[in-house]
Amino acid sequence: VNLILLGPPGAGKGTQARMLQDAFGLVQLSTGDLLRGAVAAGTEAGLAAKAVMERGELVSDAIVLNVLRERLAEPDVAAGIILDGFPRTAGQAAALDDLMGARGQQIDAVISLVVDDEAMVGRVSGRYTCASCGEGYHDQFKQPAAAGACDKCGGTQMKRRPDDNAETVRTRLNAYHADTAPLIDYYAARGTLTEIDAMAEIEVVRQGLAAIVGNLT
Ligand code: AP5
Ligand code: ZN
Numbered sequence: 001v002n003l004i005l006l007g008p009p010g011a012g013k014g015t016q017a018r019m020l021q022d023a024f025g026l027v028q029l030s031t032g033d034l035l036r037g038a039v040a041a042g043t044e045a046g047l048a049a050k051a052v053m054e055r056g057e058l059v060s061d062a063i064v065l066n067v068l069r070e071r072l073a074e075p076d077v078a079a080g081i082i083l084d085g086f087p088r089t090a091g092q093a094a095a096l097d098d099l100m101g102a103r104g105q106q107i108d109a110v111i112s113l114v115v116d117d118e119a120m121v122g123r124v125s126g127r128y129t130c131a132s133c134g135e136g137y138h139d140q141f142k143q144p145a146a147a148g149a150c151d152k153c154g155g156t157q158m159k160r161r162p163d164d165n166a167e168t169v170r171t172r173l174n175a176y177h178a179d180t181a182p183l184i185d186y187y188a189a190r191g192t193l194t195e196i197d198a199m200a201e202i203e204v205v206r207q208g209l210a211a212i213v214g215n216l217t
Helices: 013-024 031-041 044-055 061-072 075-079 090-102 117-125 166-180 182-188 202-216
Strands: 003-006 027-030 081-084 109-114 127-130 136-138 193-197
Touching (some): 003 013, 013 136, 027 061, 027 075, 031 044, 031 061, 044 061, 044 166, 061 090, 090 182, 109 182, 109 202, 117 166, 182 193, 193 202
Parallel strands (some): 003 081, 003 109, 027 081, 109 193
Antiparallel strands (some): 127 136
16 A cells, blocks of 8 residues: 655654554655755755755755655565655645556555644654664653663664754744645545544554554555
């Protein structure tokens, strides 16, 4: 199956996509992660994206589509994909229809994570991840079982994203409402949209998502 997780910054897309990946053998494709990889590698796309991402604005469709197309060319995605943070504009949604059509595939479900804006500022500002395996944590909501060591890999190096500060989060929320939220109606009109309350605890959201995806497989 191929899924889209739609939702504002901090909604839990990455947290839930990683759990769905482990539970259902799907491949998480986060355009945010792909772009951060391009920035770290210093590629042309990365150089163009870096400042835009640090301001919390959307990177151009052309750049995002390039990094995504490259990733989709790898063989592991045949298992099925969870798109996390893509599409984010009407242009990206149209391009995705073309990409899937060309592969003889379709998006089976679009799951919209519904949350309220004020809570998102706190979620994003408290977030950090394991530098070795990418597992996500939160100062308040999700601490590792052993202080300072990753639950998954035991790594002790944690890192924070440069765009995870209260001011940039507001810019990212504005971009979400202006450009991405309209996709909810786009997919609802096709009958592929399911909404889920993502203000609930991580485990409750996980169960809701697992039930939806379980019905598709
Ligand atoms: P991206 O990396 O996609 O970031 P984002 O959409 O802002 O989403 P986040 O990663 O911040 O949040 P999330 O929903 O994954 O939440 P998480 O699970 O971590 O994009 C970054 C930038 O790249 C963009 O600003 C843009 O510049 C560019 N970009 C990327 N894709 C693009 C595209 N398609 N087009 C154009 N530009 C693009 O959870 C957050 C925290 O909350 C964690 O600490 C977690 O532990 C905690 N948490 C999660 N769920 C819960 C819960 N239920 N209760 C309590 N805490 C929770
Ligand atoms: Zn780790």
